[in-house]
Amino acid sequence: MKSHIRLTPGFYTAAMIGFHRVTLEYARTQTKALYDINFEIKKGEFCFLVGHSGAGKSSLLSLLLKRLEPTSGAIYFGGENLRALRGDRIALHRRKIGVVFQDHRLLKDQTVEDNLLFALRVLGVPKAEWENRVTRVLRLVGLVHKKRSFPEELSVGESQRVAIARAIIGDPPVVLADEPTGNLDLTNAITVLEILKSIHARGATVIVATHSRELVEAYPQRVLVLKAGQLVRDDRSGKYSLS
Numbered sequence: 001m002k003s004h005i006r007l008t009p010g011f012y013t014a015a016m017i018g019f020h021r022v023t024l025e026y027a028r029t030q031t032k033a034l035y036d037i038n039f040e041i042k043k044g045e046f047c048f049l050v051g052h053s054g055a056g057k058s059s060l061l062s063l064l065l066k067r068l069e070p071t072s073g074a075i076y077f078g079g080e081n082l083r084a085l086r087g088d089r090i091a092l093h094r095r096k097i098g099v100v101f102q103d104h105r106l107l108k109d110q111t112v113e114d115n116l117l118f119a120l121r122v123l124g125v126p127k128a129e130w131e132n133r134v135t136r137v138l139r140l141v142g143l144v145h146k147k148r149s150f151p152e153e154l155s156v157g158e159s160q161r162v163a164i165a166r167a168i169i170g171d172p173p174v175v176l177a178d179e180p181t182g183n184l185d186l187t188n189a190i191t192v193l194e195i196l197k198s199i200h201a202r203g204a205t206v207i208v209a210t211h212s213r214e215l216v217e218a219y220p221q222r223v224l225v226l227k228a229g230q231l232v233r234d235d236r237s238g239k240y241s242l243s
């Protein structure tokens with residue numbers, strides 16, 4: 001079955017993110033993870049990416065980060081074809097994307113503040129800006145008072161909020177969250193979604209991969225639905241309900 005969503009290639013270059021006839025096969029295992037994926041996301045959009053386990057959500061996000069190359073098709077990001085990026089330009093591309101994972105992946109032997117400073121160093125942000133940036137992102141996630149705590153001294157929800165702070169400390173235009181609420185109860189999940197929504201309200205393009213029916217129902221947004229590697233629905237009604 002082919003995806004029903006079809007647009008002409010030129011269309012994608014105007015979008016923040018565009019997938020044009022993208023397929024992905026993992027070579028070693030010959031697993032076809034994505035088939036003929038077509039969609040575009042405009043600058044400043046918020047959208048959920050949903051689908052059962054194995055549907056291809058993380059694979060799609062890895063393609064956007066250029067951690068994987070599509071087997072065929074083209075992926076556009078800010079008007080550029082990702083296939084053409086080489087060397088330093090790949091690193092520059094990745095700096096435009098803040099990533100949040102299900103497990104927070106904080107450095108265990110460093111405090112919250114040091115985790116954030118580490119990210120600023122990697123991003124090459126001038127030292128003069130560090131203090132302001134750390135305070136700003138910790139305020140946004142409500143954790144200024146945990147600045148000197150180590151990850152093991154935080155709750156799971158707090159750790160995830162620090163991971164979000166780290167993802168956005170470089171002011172990336174795009175934020176990808178892969179099952180960011182998977183380890184959280186509903187109250188914490190809603191807090192995390194509220195933070196992601198506030199990042200969106202400040203102008204970022206945000207994609208959230210999730211299994212959570214509650215979240216998708218609580219936040220009426222565009223929903224891209226993957227099923228066994230195919231994009232079977234692009235729902236902008238705000239009424240999509242996960243089965």
Ligand SMILES: Nc1ncnc2c1ncn2[C@@H]1O[C@H](COP(=O)(O)OP(=O)(O)OP(=O)(O)O)[C@@H](O)[C@H]1O
Nearest residue numbers: 026029031033051052053054055056057058059060
């Ligand atoms: N590195 C890999 N090598 C081979 N196959 C892989 C690899 N990573 C994922 N796959 C396969 O690709 C398909 C899509 O996996 P993917 O991780 O993208 O799904 P997902 O929607 O993120 O699932 P989940 O909700 O469980 O995280 C699955 O069949 C999976 O087994």
Ligand SMILES: [Mg+2]
Nearest residue numbers: 057058059178
């Ligand atoms: Mg996944």
